[in-house]
Amino acid sequence: MNPHDFTSGDYAPAPESSDHISLKKSYDLFIGGKWVKAASKFDTINPATGKVIAEVSSAGKKEVNQAVKAARKAYDGEWSSISGAERGKYLFRIARLLQERAREFAVIESMDGGKPIRESRDIDVPLAAAHFFYHAGWADKLEYAFPGKKPKPLGVVGQVIPWNFPLLMAAWKIAPALACGNTVVLKPAETTPLTALKLAELLEDAELPAGVVNIITGDGETGQALVEHSDIDKVAFTGSTAVGKSIRRTVAGTDKRYTLELGGKAANIIFEDAPINEAVEGIINGIFFNQGHVCCAGSRLFVQESIADKVIRKLKKRIGTLKVGDPLDKNTDIGAINSAEQLARIKALVNAGEKEGACIWQPEGRLPRKGNWFKPTLFTDCAQSHRIVQEEIFGPVLAIQTFRTPQEAIEKANNTPYGLSGGVWTDKGSKIFKMTTSLNAGVVWANTYNKFDPTSPFGGYKESGIGREGGLHGLSAYLNL
């Protein structure tokens, strides 16, 4: 057997059972505490098999308007009349329900989006629950967060989230919005609507007052109708920089508030005095976590010249052990690419990388025949001007460059319109602080990578976005100070 045969591998399959999940064949829109029918529906597909999982509703302008009205009614009514402490209790309750149902949510997340069950089970779902739990406690303590201010909610918030962390992004958006006293209309991504709809069912179980959270599914047009709606007070968006800029234009000259969490092209910088084996694990986690569908992925690797050969050798060896395949298999490291469209985009950029002269390396082995897959990929001999160095690929593709001095690493790392995240690996403390303070990025991981926590603010510099989510700093996005 080929040791890198992705379809069989060295381990016996260990699939997570999907017997315990309950999914309906068809979902309506969750508006004003009721399930509302829309004129048209579309399928949501398992990217690992190509099979239809369920059909969901497509919200048009009429339904968007209905959802905003429901959110306004809830804001003007019951939600504003209850105390912060009571709001907090709802959030605590949601956190607990989500913990109880964690396994079901994890399986559905992996089926709908293609991410390995190990990640949805250990990261996405527990972190989503933690976000509700964390923000619950803020609801009656907001005046302590902003010295000299008396914080007030904004009103109705329109939220549009991406397909890479569907449930987690819903939690990032809904939890702070509710803790701060707002009501919500949330639109999940077209290709990953299911966990948001399951969350709507969970909110019913939590007896959250009708209209406080409305969840409407659809494509980009639904999202656009929501952000353009005249009766929302704020837009919160996570997604591409191009759409983020267009949303920024939509709210120009209005009183609407906005937070944008957009693309990235993070530099992961490895110095010769770094703990190399840990760094190699960090590089792997930085770029292959969630198939590289991560805005803060460490997609540009900068290795100090003296250790470049060694690091690249070790990386290739480690990549050879990664298992690509069934997202529901507990041994899987890299799951399915989220959609055919995204797979095409990754392929186009990888082709551009080869055409522009970078040197491609992929491990041996076959990929499953059905579904959307892409091998973990390295590029060496990359130049700053290459598209694979400049553009966000959002896939398991790493562009490797070398540097000699810290100054050179800083200049190359900062030479991008993005500024979401970065990584630094060295054993020398003073060098860590030199690097972390010099990188123009909102989140910097030193001797670690891709760590997230509800207490820790997340968000970008420059064209990676505006505003923070999580932690004390994330609260101001949902308050009038």
Added chain:
Amino acid sequence: MTIKKTYKLFIGGKFPRTESGRVIEVRGKDGALLANMSQASRKDFREAVVAARKASAGWAKATAYLRGQIIYRIAEILDGRGEQFVSELVSHGLRENKARKDLAQAIDLLVYYAGWSDKYQAVFSSVNPVASSHFNFSAPQPNGVVGIIAPGRGSLSELVSTLAPVIVGGNCAVVLSPQDATTAISFSEVLATSDVPAGVVNILTGERDELGLEFAKHMDVNALMLCSSDSDETRALELEAAENLKRVSVHPNKSLKEDPYLITDFQEVKTTWHPVGV
């Protein structure tokens, strides 16, 4: 016979004339010529951004204590030259008591923000108790180069109320001052003698209609403080600012109140993670 001063622009610590050769005639109430001020062009603005960017790394790295002392120094020098500003403000039509009040306000604002230089970081930072074995903290860092479209009525305190919170936070500024305010350029002379490093503050006098959009468009400007009560102007500038996602903070077209949140409007929050262990 008095020796009249030529009012020029303030770019990179120097006082160049506008490259465009254009002037704004400023006349007092009695019609006498007060100054042929420079009417800054788009090229002057671009030069000012280059100067600001050049100064940016050094100013951001200066210690908070030093930045505080320099801003306090501006207040000292301004106070020492107070009579000059009173008479300039009076020549622009302000009553003397109003002029003195404006000057005192400007000085107080500088003292106020000088005192924030080494405090806002502590007040607006956090150590985050993450649920893993990491030390995690979030602290503000300056945006970089900030364009300021100052209030349009020409008082000194208006100008200082927009500039001081921006520079105390380690940003460099390019200011578009109202076209007929000689006080802005006289204030540059105060800055030039207050140990403010060259390029940290750049002041242009010019047409808002002509230069405002350039401030919003420039790809090497990180943030924009816009004092405008005109929603059409705000919309037009915000549309352009979207191209590089400038941070835009919009305020009414008048003097801004003392407020540490004006400092944080021009800060990015950076979060740093590091494992804890041996």
